[in-house]
Amino acid sequence: MPRNPTHRPAHPREHPLAPGDLLPRDEPVRLLDETGASHADERYGMPPKARLLEGYRALVLGRRLNDQCTALVRQGRLAVYPSSHGQEACQVAAAMALGEGDWMFPTYRDVVAIASRGVPPAEALVLLRGDWHSGYDPARYGVAPQATPLATQLLHAVGYAHAAKLRGESTVVLAMSGDGATSEGDFHEALNFAAVFHLPVVFFVQNNGYAISVPLARQTAAPSLAHKAIGYGMPGQRVDGNDLPALLAVLDEAVERARSGGGPTLVEAHTYRMQAHTNADDDTRYRESEEVQTWVARDPLTRMRALLTSKRWLTQAREHELVAEAEAMAAGLRVAMTDEPEADPEELFRHVYATRPPALQEQWELLADELSRSEASAGSREETP
Amino acid sequence: MPRNPTHRPAHPREHPLAPGDLLPRDEPVRLLDETGASHADERYGMPPKARLLEGYRALVLGRRLNDQCTALVRQGRLAVYPSSHGQEACQVAAAMALGEGDWMFPTYRDVVAIASRGVPPAEALVLLRGDWHSGYDPARYGVAPQATPLATQLLHAVGYAHAAKLRGESTVVLAMSGDGATSEGDFHEALNFAAVFHLPVVFFVQNNGYAISVPLARQTAAPSLAHKAIGYGMPGQRVDGNDLPALLAVLDEAVERARSGGGPTLVEAHTYRMQAHTNADDDTRYRESEEVQTWVARDPLTRMRALLTSKRWLTQAREHELVAEAEAMAAGLRVAMTDEPEADPEELFRHVYATRPPALQEQWELLADELSRSEASAGSREETP
Amino acid sequence: MTILQDAPPAAAAPAVRETMTMAAALNRALADALAEDDRVVVFGEDVGALGGVFRITDGLRARFGEERCFDTPLAEAGIVGTAVGMAMNGLRPVVEMQFDAFAYPALEQIVSHVAKMGNRTRGAMRLPIVIRVPYGGGIGGVEHHCDSSEAYYAHTPGLTVVSPATPQDAYALLRAAMRHPDPVVFLEPKKLYWAKGEVDTSITAELGRAVVVRPGSDVTLIAYGTSVPTALAAAEAAGAEGRSVGVVDVRTLAPFDDATVTDAVRATGRAVVVAEAPGFASVAAEIAARVGERCFSYLEAPVRRVTGFDVPYAPPKLEHHYLPDVDRILDAIDTLYPDEA
Amino acid sequence: MTILQDAPPAAAAPAVRETMTMAAALNRALADALAEDDRVVVFGEDVGALGGVFRITDGLRARFGEERCFDTPLAEAGIVGTAVGMAMNGLRPVVEMQFDAFAYPALEQIVSHVAKMGNRTRGAMRLPIVIRVPYGGGIGGVEHHCDSSEAYYAHTPGLTVVSPATPQDAYALLRAAMRHPDPVVFLEPKKLYWAKGEVDTSITAELGRAVVVRPGSDVTLIAYGTSVPTALAAAEAAGAEGRSVGVVDVRTLAPFDDATVTDAVRATGRAVVVAEAPGFASVAAEIAARVGERCFSYLEAPVRRVTGFDVPYAPPKLEHHYLPDVDRILDAIDTLYPDEA
Numbered sequence A, B: 001m002p003r004n005p006t007h008r009p010a011h012p013r014e015h016p017l018a019p020g021d022l023l024p025r026d027e028p029v030r031l032l033d034e035t036g037a038s039h040a041d042e043r044y045g046m047p048p049k050a051r052l053l054e055g056y057r058a059l060v061l062g063r064r065l066n067d068q069c070t071a072l073v074r075q076g077r078l079a080v081y082p083s084s085h086g087q088e089a090c091q092v093a094a095a096m097a098l099g100e101g102d103w104m105f106p107t108y109r110d111v112v113a114i115a116s117r118g119v120p121p122a123e124a125l126v127l128l129r130g131d132w133h134s135g136y137d138p139a140r141y142g143v144a145p146q147a148t149p150l151a152t153q154l155l156h157a158v159g160y161a162h163a164a165k166l167r168g169e170s171t172v173v174l175a176m177s178g179d180g181a182t183s184e185g186d187f188h189e190a191l192n193f194a195a196v197f198h199l200p201v202v203f204f205v206q207n208n209g210y211a212i213s214v215p216l217a218r219q220t221a222a223p224s225l226a227h228k229a230i231g232y233g234m235p236g237q238r239v240d241g242n243d244l245p246a247l248l249a250v251l252d253e254a255v256e257r258a259r260s261g262g263g264p265t266l267v268e269a270h271t272y273r274m275q276a277h278t279n280a281d282d283d284t285r286y287r288e289s290e291e292v293q294t295w296v297a298r299d300p301l302t303r304m305r306a307l308l309t310s311k312r313w314l315t316q317a318r319e320h321e322l323v324a325e326a327e328a329m330a331a332g333l334r335v336a337m338t339d340e341p342e343a344d345p346e347e348l349f350r351h352v353y354a355t356r357p358p359a360l361q362e363q364w365e366l367l368a369d370e371l372s373r374s375e376a377s378a379g380s381r382e383e384t385p
Numbered sequence C, D: 001m002t003i004l005q006d007a008p009p010a011a012a013a014p015a016v017r018e019t020m021t022m023a024a025a026l027n028r029a030l031a032d033a034l035a036e037d038d039r040v041v042v043f044g045e046d047v048g049a050l051g052g053v054f055r056i057t058d059g060l061r062a063r064f065g066e067e068r069c070f071d072t073p074l075a076e077a078g079i080v081g082t083a084v085g086m087a088m089n090g091l092r093p094v095v096e097m098q099f100d101a102f103a104y105p106a107l108e109q110i111v112s113h114v115a116k117m118g119n120r121t122r123g124a125m126r127l128p129i130v131i132r133v134p135y136g137g138g139i140g141g142v143e144h145h146c147d148s149s150e151a152y153y154a155h156t157p158g159l160t161v162v163s164p165a166t167p168q169d170a171y172a173l174l175r176a177a178m179r180h181p182d183p184v185v186f187l188e189p190k191k192l193y194w195a196k197g198e199v200d201t202s203i204t205a206e207l208g209r210a211v212v213v214r215p216g217s218d219v220t221l222i223a224y225g226t227s228v229p230t231a232l233a234a235a236e237a238a239g240a241e242g243r244s245v246g247v248v249d250v251r252t253l254a255p256f257d258d259a260t261v262t263d264a265v266r267a268t269g270r271a272v273v274v275a276e277a278p279g280f281a282s283v284a285a286e287i288a289a290r291v292g293e294r295c296f297s298y299l300e301a302p303v304r305r306v307t308g309f310d311v312p313y314a315p316p317k318l319e320h321h322y323l324p325d326v327d328r329i330l331d332a333i334d335t336l337y338p339d340e341a
């Protein structure tokens, strides 16, 4: 991924916005109603047709990727999968809001966002497959490694943006998190640093109502998560997280603000995790299936399909094409996941330091010796209980 | 300090306030203008005469304590002193807002607040004198040990209040911090826990404009620190921190809200640190003396004295009495600080665990042996370079 | 609302004796303590309705109510920091950190307050807090889910650091930790959660005591947590090869029980310390150093360590190369007999 | 606005050779690096106008501007976490933690990211970050201002942990740390900040190398940071009593330089490790364990440790009892000669 050219305005607007501009609306921004009919908004316009069609394609691929991964977990080909099924509009919008030289800082749940940004699915799944801790070159795609310790990556995102500002680059950074992660101290410190240094960061919280089993009411007593923004002096906005056009409009505005020197924004998307936290989780312990059912009607794909079909922008033929493309992607992924790369034990020692220190080399030699002996006398000691 | 009786209302109001009730005013609450004339407020009334006189006495004693401690540092009788000179109204109000069974969680700068709550000054100074890490029995006074690691004590305060709520006690907890400490992750987590569990805590931020050398603009880009409250779903209020009546009115309201089951409040007091961060600091490196001078005119003592004198509540005779009382306190402290308690090395081992483990006993015996030998052969080894 | 009292009622939970997993033993220890002492509260992430991601708190909320067992906002410093305040106000909090690496945000609270409050206040405010930390690997967990973080705690004066290796010890040590006047970091070996054993809930354990779990006259293996069964398996295998190998289960990592360990090593003259954590500046290093110092004239060979390598924990596909196993222990034992090579 | 480039310009800071304090040497190292390499940025609490509470960054903001040396909001996880992001974007951040105990809030960032990012990305994203931590006691500081926290870092794979004992090493090692491709925790012994020595800025040092700072044929003292001058004084005193005592300054605590230490101890057959931190599961424990293992057949006596006690750091009035001193080292040396007792 090439560096962004130096075209940030020399004198960014450093004036804080008026307090009134920092509070979110009472209701999330919406451009589609639940049936997929378009819903006019005073401030945010419907994105253009080409962008919507591109978004729909990404939704179809994203949904297929989620479902394929869930299947791969069942077959034992992935160690674990935290699915974003139901949150694909957020995932797709996150990727689409960014330009080429921009950066995304995703979490474990954001595989679809990463893939939408161009990382090959098999590379995006290296962590969850258990081969290594991360599988793609971050600089090539402008995507940081998926973060597991909650909210920690938000600080990395802010630091990345700070460096971009110091270097005079026009990079915008999208810092992703869930609703649960907003309770962590690092969330607070990240938003504060971004606002104090007036950095080009968009904080994008996918509020899917749960942190594993813990509902939002246990994370905050605030009117909304977006109401936290004013406490840092940045604008906060709420958006329907299953409404791709609204997500694009709100994120585009925030990215544009960041790029033009207007500082950070906090965007809270209201969405829902349709499946368990991961395959290892049992969500019947903490939520009613009726609750899950109410969200089926708000499915982001259905709503987009309804919009595009009603506008006659999406033909039956195009729909078939997309399904075929998604199937091909899934088939490719299945093949990639069948291929078991030989796990090389020396990898454990190779990257800890740029130069392997003697004490570590000793440890590797111990292991190498063990391995060569166990190969030589294959089975002899293995048989001891 | 006896436990508070169980008289918290059985069904506290758990309904969140409306968003509009959570935002602070545009200007800090004031009941005194800078000349000490009283300033009417639509919501907060002037505290009664007796309370004001009690407050004035505490201000005089507090100022004297600050100045005596600064002198003690110069004489080498205190290791370090972070003076609250100029912030005495906040210190006094903090102590006065609390009832007998309530708890205060202070910082290193809050010696005057601690003393105002009844802790003998010499006990309050044990930490800063270097004798031990804390010098008073917290439960006796309802005062936690002074916290040095910033914002950490806010979580203790919240936990204390949580236990009080679970036990059905009517205790209110005052959690104190500076402006700089609001940037720490623990500040965020503390406010959030307090709001989510709807706990009887008043967060009291003394915004004195600086965290050592770093001005407030480097801590936050928010319209005010009190604007952080809405992000947790609790009311925030700003108050003139050099205006004792206003502080009492605002803190009383917050304490009353907490006690009656209305949950936490964030109060930001605007004040100023008139002296360097501690005696070890050189404030000429980071602020102009003109800035300090502008705050002389807002001195909390002068303003209170002007008010009380204008109302003829403070006589010359009473003023002399107070000065004499303050001098007596200072003289007593000087005496207490002349007395050098013998530092007992076994103290290092006595309190680490309730029961001293064998390995630690061994270490003490090693030291004891060393000490007895060096006493025996006094000077023999000491002479080697 | 439950009114929590200052003193526990007399009624003890009825004793049982049955075979159960370590997870079930821990769950029962929590339940029995909650039943016996109404100052005990259990909280953390997902410990309520879900019963914890490892189900250690399963059923506690239903049985004891929302005041005694509850979910918190997602913030580990917040969980530990509020536990400090609760303990200051007379409760006995038991908090769960969801995984080893997710306890790190709480480290400042643990090091600067949990470990020091009793000392700071000259005993006026001791903190009877139990911080439960599922730790260690061997379960195919991805990054940050398999750290053996005991050294950070064991190095910190004022903490008592405990790790059980059997369901019986899990029950008895957790009960002891919950009765302890001082804070305990209770490290639960994730890999052993589903291992079964007999538990007699009337058996009590004392913190600060190691136990010889297998006698042996040639070599002493010193281990704790997950490494205990591995050490036992190695001892068994070495026995088959004609060496009498004993195993000491340290159980309380800090403060350390020198008497038991020193006696065992003096009797054999040969020792291997086994632990999963990276070896550098670890608890295993401490044990090796202490044994080296206290048993010097008894030692026939250097004290060996079989530990994790000094690298970040391995991804699932490589963890079997990272973890100490029977072969590696046997190899280490062989080095204690250089003349037989 | 300074445009920071990917590669340092060729112009090196002119070399000087003069007597200065360690604080001045560190200040000069930062200034020279800022001058030579415009990817270097220095930030933290009070490092700007104030020049740091110890004045290590004095004058840097005035000379290099607000973009190169700046104050942050008061949040240590924030400081280290944003340094991670800056390093990902090509900068070389040098951050200051104000005191040892105030680095603990950053521990999660340090352990879970700083130490692991290079490994996580198979080398695609190494993090050349220097985390400066003033550490240790002996300055009459109140609680939380005197911790010797090196064990937490040294135990963490992926970190390079350095501590200088002289102004010359302070300069040369900090320069080396700032050029290093990997993260370095740079521990500055507060007590030595105002100790003076000659500094030649043209002398370079390599990370990962211990040095024999005093030869000796009877006993080897192994120390780092503040303990080095104490060890040297003890060696001198022992010399006066007729024993030839050498001193090794470890300098890089992790990864450890076994060659230098092992050679020295094999030559003397007797060793004492000296460090201020509580001894349990410490760097001193590691050194004792390694030396015990690697030098077993050369040892005439057990490896002794003279360390801080396993108690929270002492208040100012008691710290002289806590800290390792010459007498305690001499006592330990005496125990290496039991027959002479």
Ligand SMILES: Cc1ncc(C[n+]2csc(CCOP(=O)(O)OP(=O)(O)O)c2C)c(N)n1
Pocket (backbone or CB within 6 Å): A109, A148, A149, A150, A177, A178, A179, A180, A181, A182, A208, A210, A211, A212, A273, A277, C045, C074, C098, C102, C105
């Ligand atoms: C610091 C930390 N604590 C705990 C965890 C364990 N954990 C993993 S995901 C999760 C819930 C996160 O919820 P949320 O932020 O809402 O994201 P979601 O999973 O809903 O996308 C928890 C507690 C973690 N990964 N990191």
Ligand SMILES: Cc1ncc(C[n+]2csc(CCOP(=O)(O)OP(=O)(O)O)c2C)c(N)n1
Pocket (backbone or CB within 6 Å): B109, B148, B149, B150, B177, B178, B179, B180, B181, B182, B208, B210, B211, B212, B273, B277, D045, D074, D098, D102, D105
């Ligand atoms: C966690 C932590 N980091 C750093 C410090 C060092 N320190 C002590 S006081 C201080 C400034 C605090 O400023 P503020 O919160 O505004 O309180 P004030 O001193 O102005 O009363 C700093 C940085 C500390 N005590 N704790």
Ligand SMILES: [Mg+2]
Pocket (backbone or CB within 6 Å): A178, A179, A180, A206, A207, A208, A209, A210, A211, A212
């Ligand atoms: Mg969520």
Ligand SMILES: [Mg+2]
Pocket (backbone or CB within 6 Å): B178, B179, B180, B206, B207, B208, B209, B210, B211, B212
């Ligand atoms: Mg301040």
